[in-house]
Amino acid sequence: MDETTAIAVILFIILFPIIMTPIVMSMGGKSEKLRNALAMATSAVTFLMVFSLYPVVVRGDVIQHTFFEILPNLEISIRLDILSFCLTAVASFVWFLCTVYSLDYMAEEHGGSRYYAVLVFTLGSCLGIFLAGDFFTLFVFFELMSLISYILVVHEETEQALKAGYKYLIMTIIGGLALFFGIIITFELGGTVSLGVGAIIKEGTLLALLAFICFLVGFGMKAGMFPLHVWLPDAHPVAPSPASALLSGIMLKTGAYGLFRVVFHAFSIEVIQTSNWDIILGVLAVITILLGSAVALTQDDIKRRLAYSSVGQMGYVLLGLSVLNENALTGTMFHIFSHAIMKSCLFLAAGAIIWKTGKRQISDMGGVGRKMPYTMVCFSIAALAMIGIPPLNGFLSKWTLGLGALDANLTIYALVLLISSLLNALYYLPIIVPAFFEMVGENEHSFALRSNIQDVTPRMLAPLVILALCTIVFGLSPINVLFDLSRWTSLFFLEGGFM
C-alpha cells in the first residue's frame, strides 16, 4: 500500500462513520432492521479498513499529511504511526463488538435511531482523535467526541442520567477549555502544534509548566485522573451498557492517548524528566490507583463498581507513562489494550445480567452464575484478568509495568501496583464467588430461587465470548500481536521515531 492509498484509507476511516450518521438516523423511520444492519456494517467496514493499514504500520512508516492551513502553521492534518494504529485498531474492534451487542440490548429501548446515529458518529470522531496529525485537529475531534457522547450518557433520560450527564458536560467543557489553552501556549512557544515535529517545547519554563498542567487537566479529565475523575463514576453507569463499555473501554483511552502525545510531541522525555514533571504525573497516578480501587470496594451497584475500577486501572496507564522507560511504556500500551478488552467485557456482562434480571446490586447477585453460566464465566475471566491472575493478559501488563517501575528504581510504584491488585481481588471476588457457589436458600434475595432466568441470546453472548477469549489468548499466546505492537510503540517513541 503506497502513501496516497494510505491517506485515502485514513480519510475514509474518519469520514465514513460521520457520513453514515445521517443515513442511519433517517433509516430509523423506515426500517429498524436496516438501520441496525447499517450501523453494524459501518463499524465492521471501519474495523476492516483499520486492519488493512497494518502492513503500513509494521513496515515502520509514518504517514503525516496536511490538507490545508487555517492560519500559518495551524493546519488540518492526519497522521498514522504505530501509536495511532494501536488505538484505532482496539477502538474499532471493541466498537464493532459493542454494536453487535447493542442489536439485542437496545431492541426494546426507546430512541434507537438516535442511539445508533450517535454511536456511529462517536466512532468517527474517536478515530479522528487517534488519527489527527496535529494538536488542533485532535482538539476539534476531541470536543466533537466529548460533546456528542453526552447523548449516549443521558440516553435513558432518567433524572439520574440527566444529572450525571450535566456533570459530565460541565467537566468536559472545562477540560476542553484547558486543552485549548494548552494548545495555544504550545503554539506560542513552539510556533507549531503539528505532531510531525517532536519536542515542540524545548525548555521547562513557567509558561511551559502552565501548558503541561493545562494538558494534564484537559486529557486527565477524560482519562479519569484524580482529582478530575468525579464525573466518571456517575456518567458511566447511567449510560446503556454497550455505551458504558465504550465509554470506559475506549473513550477513557483518548485521554491517555493525548497524554502520550503531550509527553512525546509537545514536550520530550528530557524536558519532562529534567523539570521533574513526571513526578506530578506519578503522584497523581498513585493516588488515582489507590483511590479508585479503594472506593470501588465500597460500591454495591455493579456498574458503579466497574466505573471506579476503571479509574484505578487508568491510574496504571498514567503510572506507566510517568516512568518513561521501555518496559513501563510497553506495559502502559499493553494495559491500554488489556483494559479496553477486559473492561468492555465486564460492562457487557454486567449489562447482560442487569438486562436479564433487572438487578444492579451485587448483594442480590448470588447464584446468577448458575442461571447465566456463559455470561458469568466471561465476567469471571475478565475479572480475574483485572486482578492480574496469570496467564491472562492483565497479569502480563501488570508484570511489565512492575518491571518498568523497578528498572527506574521506583520500588514504591511496584508496591502500589501489587496493593491495587489485592484491592482488585477484594472487590471482584465477592462478585464472582457468590455468583457461582452460593447455595439456594442462603440468601432470600438471590435469584437462585427464581428459575425463569436463562442465559442471554447468542448475539449478545458472542461479543462477550470473543472478548473473554482475547484476554486468554493475549495473555498466554506465544505470538502475541498486541504485546509486540506495544513493544514496538515503546521503542518507536524512545528511539526518537516520532520525527
Added chain:
Amino acid sequence: MEVAYSSYLPLFLVLVPMLTGLVLYFFAEKRMLIRKAGALMASLFSLAGVIWLLPWVLAGDVCCDLIEFMQFGLYFKIDIISWVFAFLITLVWFLATLFSFSYMDHEHNLRRYYSFLIFTLGPILGVVFAGDFFTLFITFEIMTFSSFVLVIHKQNREALQAGSLYLYMAIIGGLSLLFAILLLYGNTGHLDMVPLLQEMGAQRTAIFILFMIGFGIKAGLVPLHIWLPLAHPVAPSPASALLSGIMIKAGAYGILRVSLVLFRPEGAGSAADWTYIFNSGYILMWIGIVTMLAGALMALLQSNSKRILAYSSISQMGYIATGFGVAVFMGVEGAMGFSGSVYHIVNHAIFKAGLFAMIGVVYMYTHEIDLSRLGGMIRKMPLVATTFIIAALGIAGIPGFNGYASKTLIHDAMLEAHQLYGLYGIFVAERLFVITSALTICYFLKLFHGVFLGKVPEELDRDYRISPSANIVLAVFAALVLGIGIFPNLVLERLLLPAASLLGFTGAGMDHLSHFNFFEWHPLEAILVVVLLALFIYLPAVSRGWFEWTPPPWLSVQALFIRPLPRLVMSFFFRDASINDMALGQFYEHAESDNTYQQYYLSDLEQEPDHSQDEAGQSAYCMAGKGLARDRQLKNQLKSAFWWDQEQWNIKNLNFDNLLLAFVLGVILFIVFSFGN
C-alpha cells in the same frame, strides 16, 4: 554440570491433566463412567510419565523451554528433587482419584469435582517442574484458584467462609511472591533457580521475606497458617487428602528452592555471605520449631477429627521447615537436614493423605466427624482401624514405620548442628523437637481413642460394608508406610543422596548420610525417650481432661491479628478513601452551586442596569406621554390657529418607506463618493 535432555514430556505432563479436566466438564452430569475413566486415565498417564522420566533424570536434567509463551518464556526443568516431588504428587493423586470413586458417589455436583480434581494436577506438577521462578509463579497461581473450587465443594456457609479466607490469604501470598520475583528480576536480571546471593544486593532481605511469606502461606507456617485448619477439613475427604498431603508441599518445595538454591553464594562465597545465610537459616529453623509446637498443641485441643489432622499437618510442616532451616545454616554440611526434610515431605504426603482417607471412610459411612459422637469403630471397620494404626505409627515416628526415618534424620541434623556450633538456641530447639514428637503421639492416641475405641454410639450401631476400592486405597497407603519404614535406606540412597549431591552438599554431613544406619541404638534411644515422654503426658492429661480445654477465642491468631487488621485497614484506608472521594464529589457540587450562585449574582448585577434602563424608559414613556398630551393640546390650539397646516411634519409620521428611501439615498451617495475618488 550433567547433561541436559530436551523433551516436551514435562509440558505434556502439565497440559494433559488440565485439558482432561476441561474436556470432562463438558460431559453431561450423568455420564459418570466416562468421567471416572477419564480422571483415572489422566492421573495414570501422569504417574506413568513421571516414572518414565526417572532414568533420564538420574543421568541429567530434563528441560523444556517454551520461549515466547507469556512473552517471558515458560521453562520447565526436572532434576532429581523435582522428580521426587512429582512422583509423590502423581502417586498420591492417583490414589486419591481412586478413592474419590467410592467416597464421592453420594455427593452433589460431581462434574465440577472431577474436572477440577484432575485439572489441579496439571499446575501442581508445573510448580515442581518449573525451571524458573516466573513459571513457578504462574503455575502456583493457577493451582491456588483451581484448588479453591475443591475447598468450597460443599458450598455451605462454613465452606464458603473457609474458602474465602483461603482465597484471600492465597492471593496475598501470590502477590508477595510476585513482588519477590519482580525484585529478584529487577536486581539480577534473570529468574533461573541458580545461586544468586551475591547479585541480589541490598534488597535481598526483602526478597527473602517476601518469598517466605508467599510460600509460607501455602505451607501453613505459623502465623500464616490460619486458613489451613479451616479450609482442609471442609473439603471432601479425597480433596482434603490432596490439600494436606500434596498441596502444602508446593509451599515447602518453594521454600526449598529459595532457601537452599537461590540464597546460596555462587562459588565459594565470602564470610559475610555465609553469616547472612546462617542467620536466615537460623530464623527459618525457629519458625519451623514454633510452627511444629503450635500445631501440635492446637491439634491436642481439637475434637473434630479432620481438624486434628489439619493441625497435625501444620505441625509436620514445622518439622520440614526446621530441617530446611538446619540445612541452610549449616551451609555445605547441611546434607542431613536437607535429606531429612525431603524424606519427611515424602512420608508426610503418604501418611497424611492416608489418614485423611481413613477418616474419610469413617465419615462416609457414619456421617460423623466429631470425636465425642464417634467410638468403637475398630469392631465395625477392622481394616480401616488397622491401616489407621499403621499410618499413625508412621506419623508418630515408631521404628519400622516411615516417619521414623525422616524424623531421625532431622533430629540428628539438629544434634550435629549443636555439636558444630554449640549454640544454646539449637539445644533448646532440639528439646522442643523432642517434646513436639511426644505431643504428636499424644494427639494420635486421642484421635485413635476417640474414633476407634470405646463404646459404639447407638445410632451408629449397624453393619458397614466398605467398598473394595476404598479398601484397596487404604491398604496401599498402609503398605507404603510399612515398606518405607522397613527399608528406609532404599529411598535415602536411591533418591536423596543424588539430590543432596546435586545441591552441592559435601563434607562430614554427606559422609554420615551415605553410611547412615537407622536401626542402631542411638536413634532408637531417642525415640524411646519420646514415647516415654508421650505416655507421661498423655495418661495424666486424659484422666484430668486437659485435652477438652478450649482456649478462649481471643487467644487465637485470628482474633489477635487477622480480624482486627482488615478492620483497621478498612477504617483507615477504604473508609477514608471513600470519604475523601465523596468529599471531592461534594467539593465539585459545592463549586457548582457556588458557581450557580455567582451566576445569579452576576445576572442580578446585569439586570440592575436593565432595571434602571427599564425605569428610565418608563419615566421617559411617561414623560413622552405627558409630552404627547401637551403636544396634542398645543396642536389643537395650533390647529385652531393654523387650520391649513393639516399634515404637520412630525417624527411619528416618519414611516418605513421614508426610512428605506433615506437608506437607499445614503447608499447611493456612499457609492458615488467612494467611486468618485
